[in-house]
């Protein structure tokens with residue numbers, strides 16, 4: 001197939017591209033500074049290596065965490081509002097059925113990645129992206145309980161109060177880090193998707209040729 005046989009299709013609207021990369025940066029800052037905060041009072045019998053953390057010390061890490069928190073919450077809100085109001089979520093992330101997701105994951109584990117049509121997300125991608133969005137919401141809600149336990153008492157009761165919210169926050173972070181690792185591996189396996197998250201378009205075979 002020569003370049004003359006191909007044309008470009010728009011796959012990622014500008015608001016999705018901008019919020020995606022701002023989110024990725026905000027999440028990186030939140031996770032690395034969060035690890036430093038965790039190290040000051042670990043929930044489990046381990047600490048994260050200080051070299052992998054952001055902030056230099058507990059006070060510095062808290063400053064990073066609180067600064068990136070506004071970026072993540074504001075930018076996340078813009079992404080979710082755009083996704084719902086523009087129909088982007090309905091068009092690209094729905095519908096998603098458990099049987100289709102299991103089928104897709106089984107295929108991927110056998111080395112058969114169902115990503116031939118790069119203008120559509122397969123069922124496993126849809127489920128993973130919806131889960132990442134839900135984890136972001138859970139991280140923000142549990143973070144609010146840890147930040148202001150008195151003001152968010154009602155929400156805190158749903159999570160086992162301050163201590164329970166710390167565990168919810170930790171496990172939601174671990175699940176989101178797992179998503180990011182798998183996500184980046186998938187992008188590496190289908191590298192053509194990477195530039196499209198900057199340019200918004202992807203090359204496909206021209207129709208009728």
Ligand code: HEM
Nearest residue numbers: 016020023024027028092129132180183184187193194197
């Ligand atoms: C750090 C946290 C990250 C989160 C939470 C995240 C989340 C997401 C979500 C929700 C989507 C779907 C967007 C939509 O259409 O509404 C997406 C797509 C995408 N992301 Fe990420 N992402 C992250 C980091 C990254 C990184 C580091 C890379 C690059 C290596 C990357 C590359 C991509 C690409 C290429 C797509 C489009 C996939 C395709 O068209 O098949 N993401 N990401």
